Amino acid sequence: MLQPNCKSSLDDWLSWMESCHPSEIELGLDRIRKVADNLSIDLSGSTVVTVAGTNGKGSTISYLQSIYLQAGYSVGAFTSPHFLDYNERVQINGRCASDQQLCEVFNRINQARGEIPLTYFEFGTLAALLVFADETPDLVLLEVGLGGRLDAVNIIDADISIVTTVALDHTDWLGDNREDIGFEKAGVFRAGRPAICGDLNPPDSIAKTARELKAKLFQSGQEYSFLEVDNSWHWKGVSSKGLAVEVESIPLPSLPLPNAATALQACQFIPLEVSFEQLKQGISSARLTGRMQKITQTGVNYFLDVAHNPEAAEHLNKQLSQLNGAKWLVLGMLADKDCQSVVRTLESCFERIYLVTLETARGLTGDDLQGFFSEESDTRVKQSVTDAIGEIKTANNVPENVIIAGSFFTVAEALNELEMDPA
CATH class of the missing domain: 3.40.1190.10 (Mur-like, catalytic domain)
Structure with missing residues (x-):
């Protein structure tokens, strides 16, 4: 170049x-x-x-x-x-x-x-x-x-x-x-x-x-x-x-x-x-992008939080306890993070979990992430954050709260999707 x-x-x-x-x-x-x-x-x-x-x-x-x-x-x-x-x-x-x-x-x-x-x-x-x-x-x-x-x-x-x-x-x-x-x-x-x-x-x-x-x-x-x-x-x-x-x-x-x-x-x-x-x-x-950032669309509260390591996941867990109603998770992470500890902290907080692939050199696939979860969890693998949000928007039983977390890349894609398609 x-x-x-x-x-x-x-x-x-x-x-x-x-x-x-x-x-x-x-x-x-x-x-x-x-x-x-x-x-x-x-x-x-x-x-x-x-x-x-x-x-x-x-x-x-x-x-x-x-x-x-x-x-x-x-x-x-x-x-x-x-x-x-x-x-x-x-x-x-x-x-x-x-x-x-x-x-x-x-x-x-x-x-x-x-x-x-x-x-x-x-x-x-x-x-x-x-x-x-x-x-x-x-x-x-x-x-x-x-x-x-x-x-x-x-x-x-x-x-x-x-x-x-x-x-x-x-x-x-x-x-x-x-x-x-x-x-x-x-x-x-x-x-x-x-x-x-x-x-x-x-x-x-x-x-x-x-x-x-x-x-x-x-x-x-x-x-x-x-x-x-x-x-x-x-x-x-x-x-x-x-x-x-x-x-x-x-x-x-x-x-x-x-x-x-x-x-x-x-x-x-x-x-x-x-x-x-x-x-x-x-x-x-004081406000900060990607830290429990709330975007509400068609009655659903989307909370965007980068939460990419165990300490951040613990903080997110405490904040989730203050939310009323059912919660779903969209999770995308990088391979060099302590995914097992993050999953262990967050897994039990959600009724449904979408696992997505991050298209970056260090990104994990949704299938990779699924290996960290127990068989009891309702996990669904999607190709991207965009795909996960698209399915959530058309689901019959969408909860009040959807958390999108795991990486700056995850939140960035969610921001782009939610801002581009505000419906």
Whole structure:
């Protein structure tokens, strides 16, 4: 494929980026750091928060973005993966970067890299950083793609670093135990700067790494805590001056509560003034695509949730217990996930389960997934999410609730199908 230029389309750039590196993932910072130096990327005009973790990265960023937009500040957010459009990965003030903007920075990166090979994610990370350097928002929020210590995002020395949770996922890259995975994720911590951990039972490697890096660790359940009371919740934490601070009667959020608590602790160190009322409003208005996202059509509630690992499945299980009426599941997963544990958690929650094939290199077929279920479960194999939704819409006994889960790819196909065919 010919190398794109400044006049090429975004689709051309993305297709070329996918083809120009032999590996989808290549952890390490030497190559991307050299290119970043060539580009003279400077984020010193913004406060930077880096968020790592197995689950909860997206919702933590969503909370922080919502709070500071509510308070009138400019906010840049880099997240991944995207659902429908690549532009979703780079946002300024809640608006996606334009095709033109992304093509322009991709061209700059390509010129600056010379003969240095970059992965698709590394190109994307540099693109986001260039957009933020150009726009200089008050706050920049960076989501780690994989791990932390060797992830492309970690070329930036964040002012505040967060590890949301530590669980088994991406074990081929990060290790097959929580101690090793915690070490990798805690690699985003920086000396003398706040390091926040939202895991209530973190591996020892989190605190050990913080000590070795001389980062100031703030641990959920210790330095900060939260308590749900009736239809609201209370938060206690530590201010930037080391004083106790408390926020009471916060409306319950639609996203996971523990990540809201972590976001509030991060707010104590972000040097942008926010009132208690703005904190509360920002927390209550935070939303995130693919996290118990509700789409109602012809009397059926479709809930879309990526839930692709055991910890996320446990959280989904708790949310399902609050839904009244019968529930069906559409499940599609990747082969490198702990499918057995996810199935074990979710299987008994549903009266009927559709198992679908994900048309991607790491995708499992519906037949593959069926092997994880017991014979007692009412499982039905379909070629795609689209096929499953189509059958559900024509069924005689459709339940009130249909859950679509298991992967970003599963949710993306469901979003496309439900938005394209709203009947």
